[in-house]
Amino acid sequence: MSKFSLQGRTALVTGGARGCGLAFARGLAEAGADVAIFDIIPPDEGFESIEKEYNVKTAYYKVDVSSQESLQSGFEQFQKDFNNALDICVPCAGINRHLPFLEFTYKDHQDLLSINVLGLYFTAQLAAKQMIANGTQHGSIILVSSMASLIAVRSQLCSAYCGTKGAVRSMCPAIAKELAEYKIRVNSISPGYVRTEMTASFPHLLENWKSETMNGRIAEPEDIMGACVFLASDASAYMTGQDILVDGGVTRCVTGAV
Ligand code: NAD
Numbered sequence: 001m002s003k004f005s006l007q008g009r010t011a012l013v014t015g016g017a018r019g020c021g022l023a024f025a026r027g028l029a030e031a032g033a034d035v036a037i038f039d040i041i042p043p044d045e046g047f048e049s050i051e052k053e054y055n056v057k058t059a060y061y062k063v064d065v066s067s068q069e070s071l072q073s074g075f076e077q078f079q080k081d082f083n084n085a086l087d088i089c090v091p092c093a094g095i096n097r098h099l100p101f102l103e104f105t106y107k108d109h110q111d112l113l114s115i116n117v118l119g120l121y122f123t124a125q126l127a128a129k130q131m132i133a134n135g136t137q138h139g140s141i142i143l144v145s146s147m148a149s150l151i152a153v154r155s156q157l158c159s160a161y162c163g164t165k166g167a168v169r170s171m172c173p174a175i176a177k178e179l180a181e182y183k184i185r186v187n188s189i190s191p192g193y194v195r196t197e198m199t200a201s202f203p204h205l206l207e208n209w210k211s212e213t214m215n216g217r218i219a220e221p222e223d224i225m226g227a228c229v230f231l232a233s234d235a236s237a238y239m240t241g242q243d244i245l246v247d248g249g250v251t252r253c254v255t256g257a258v
Helices: 019-030 045-054 068-081 106-134 159-182 203-210 222-232
Strands: 010-014 034-039 058-062 088-091 139-144 184-191 243-246
Touching: 010 019, 010 106, 019 034, 019 045, 019 088, 019 139, 019 222, 034 068, 045 058, 058 068, 068 106, 088 106, 088 222, 106 139, 106 159, 106 184, 139 159, 139 222, 159 184, 184 222, 222 243
Parallel strands: 010 034, 010 088, 034 058, 088 139, 139 184, 184 243
Antiparallel strands: none
């Protein structure tokens, strides 16, 4: 079997109802994995077709990752339905808030932290516990950070968001170190500018951002899917505690495309 194959594996993606999370769910299913998604909203139409298209099992659970209760009961139901199987977890659910630093309120910041940091952290923790209990030899946790963890994104007022994504990026190696003895790898992905609902409200910015990339275009969710499938598979068996930046070269380029 190809080292890229995920046949026989089970994956869980949070924030999988749309955008990057849905693309990750689709990519993992295409490589052969059964896929469950946790989200506060019902999945886009694209999710329904995955099961038939790739002949895998799929399921959606209404879960709010910022609530420990909701997360816990989501995992309990998922464990029942999938017979405790879990090899791959992609905590992807996230939000952004656009406000100047001087106007950010405590509540705004708390909302971001509770989803982007605490929600992600405890999803990863519950997933790791399940992987340890089921003894998977292919455990892979893929945290979703952002290019915004590295640079001040042009024309965006999102200091708190950048901080949450920095937290994700920097917790990754520490978690990876602790889970290595259980043969669970932990890596992160940092997407650049991706066309999703999160960025849709800034059409003029999307246009400006193009010129910052080396390839002159904004990513579609499918453009970052490959990094996720690679990190989920045995093809990346020696990689742990790392981050993959999928940003069209933005962070390697001072002025963008010429
Ligand atoms: P999106 O808004 O399209 O999708 C986010 C998903 O998370 C939605 O389905 C939403 O319902 C879900 N979600 C939000 N709060 C939740 C909660 N409390 N519990 C469960 N689900 C919840 O945005 P996206 O661009 O696809 O973002 C996905 C991830 O990618 C986020 O973590 C985001 O920070 C990251 N990211 C996005 C970009 C980009 O340019 N779009 C760039 C870098 C990183």
